[in-house]
Amino acid sequence: MVGAVKDSFDLAVVGSGIIGLAHALAAARRGLRVVVVDRDQKANGASIRNFGLVVVTGQEPGLSRRLAERSREIWLELANEAGIEILHRGKLIAAQRPEALALLETFKSGEHGGACKLLTAREVLAQQAGLDQSAIIGGLHSPFELRVESREALPRLASFLAEKHGVVFRTGVSVTEIAPPFVETSAGRIDAEKVVVCPGDDFSSLYPGLIGKHGVQRCKLQMLRLADPGFRLSSALMSDLSLLRYGGFAALPEAGALRAKLSEERGAALANGVHLIVVQSADGSLVVGDSHHYGLTLDPFGSEAVDQLILGEFKTLFGKAPNVLARWTGYYASAKNAVLRDTPHEDVRLVIVTSGTGASTGFGLGEATIVELFGQ
Incomplete structure (x- = not known):
């Protein structure tokens, strides 16, 4: 899926799984120019190989519970806005x-x-x-x-982001270097002021040393x-x-x-x-x-x-x-903690859900990261 190409972006999101799309949604809702880059043509990992279950009750009290409560609210909003069916x-x-x-x-x-x-x-x-x-x-x-049916909800969400919010998707493209305000890829340079990296279980392509320190x-x-x-x-x-x-x-x-x-x-x-x-x-x-x-x-x-x-x-x-x-x-x-969040650079955030709760907590997590990068 490819949106209208723009010369530069406020945010580049690396990874088009549920966590990447959650960050893209949070940024696009604020009117930011967003590009999502993924080495695959579509989401194909844990984000579609699951129950599609947004779990609130039983989440660990504190951050995980708050993120799940907010993510549930956003899923309900998307049911109306993007036509994602709640089964x-x-x-x-x-x-x-x-x-x-x-x-x-x-x-x-x-x-x-x-x-x-x-x-x-x-x-x-x-x-x-x-x-x-x-x-x-x-x-x-x-x-x-x-x-929700994850294998249907993820493509629908990506289409919604492209069609309604102008998010640009560059798929089949690998990111080779992140140096804001530039992101180097296998298809050339992308201009982006800030970057969120959501690599899922890819621990070796970007920031392997940093990920390794978290015991993932x-x-x-x-x-x-x-x-x-x-x-x-x-x-x-x-x-x-x-x-x-x-x-x-x-x-x-x-x-x-x-x-x-x-x-x-x-x-x-x-x-x-x-x-x-x-x-x-x-x-x-x-x-x-x-x-x-x-x-x-x-x-x-x-x-x-x-x-x-x-x-x-x-x-x-x-x-x-x-x-x-x-x-x-x-x-x-x-990993031991439910979420890995780190700052490789002041304009870059590394975000990995390390508890199998991406569908349950991802949208709330995306909002929190975008506030951190761009302010209230």
């Missing part, structure tokens, strides 16, 4: 163990649980068809979550698409394993008892970083996952054993699983 609203956590229910009760009583609703087993089953009643003892419903590694995940199960999800769905993956739950004292119980009963799942998220696409098919394996260089191969662990968790909740239609792996940057 789900809300999230149901189906508790299978007393330890999980105790954790949810504590969360409900805390600062961020007020708008959520604790559910009895009967209420969970009434809210979501298809669940195995013998597996459920209660749950929690959050009204905040949104779900890669996370590999596995996901599946299942055939239409014959029922409709009322919202996104999670289960007990998911509670250990989100800081807003995992930091609570009750998480220790749940982890111990799951270690006994689901040791292999924990060892492979498996937790269950289930969302549904417009055609009725289900996106199910995922797993987590870490390292600097990870193999590209999916594991059938890991897929079976994911499907096993699905079967625990639903009794059976539909046919698998597709399988894929994804990779994203991972």
Whole structure:
């Protein structure tokens, strides 16, 4: 996609994944002239290999929660402005163990649980068809979550930025050097006063030494698409394993008892970083996952054993699983902190979401970076 070429820009964004587009949107909304440069022809990484789930409830309190709340607001605005369809609203956590229910009760009583609703087993089953009643003892419903189809939402957002905001896209172009007010690329020099670099899990092309100092590694995940199960999800769905993956739950004292119980009963799942998220696409098919394996260089191969662990968790909740239609792996940057933000130059910001929460927090993060670079 190529917009009308301009001689110079206020901002160059390197990377056209969700984080790059979030920064482009924040800048374009302020009337700044923006160019997005990407070595690929379109977003092809973690930004489209995910659930498209904007998670608010369960985000770590503080910055991550605030960024998620603001990002949710922007997703809703884009639903109207850019025609991005919201497929789900809300999230149901189906508790299978007393330890999980105790954790949810504590969360409900805390600062961020007020708008959520604790559910009895009967209420969970009434809210979501298809669940195995013998597996459920209660749950929690959050009204905040949104779900989009990432592989459709990202191209639509890019088109919206180009057509409505005049953002220029230079794709299939590699950035070789950043020296504001210039960016050198494989297709020539771009004049840009300020630059935001959003490299995803590319740790070697730009600022490798700086990225390395932050202890960043890669996370590999596995996901599946299942055939239409014959029922409709009322919202996104999670289960007990998911509670250990989100800081807003995992930091609570009750998480220790749940982890111990799951270690006994689901040791292999924990060892492979498996937790269950289930969302549904417009055609009725289900996106199910995922797993987590870490390292600097990870193999590209999916594991059938890991897929079976994911499907096993699905079967625990639903009794059976539909046919698998597709399988894929994804990779994203991972580090101790949820976000890597650094300043290689006073007019350059390096921004990497290192927690797998790009869709959930990216728009809020983009606004914060643009304010930092250009002021209020």
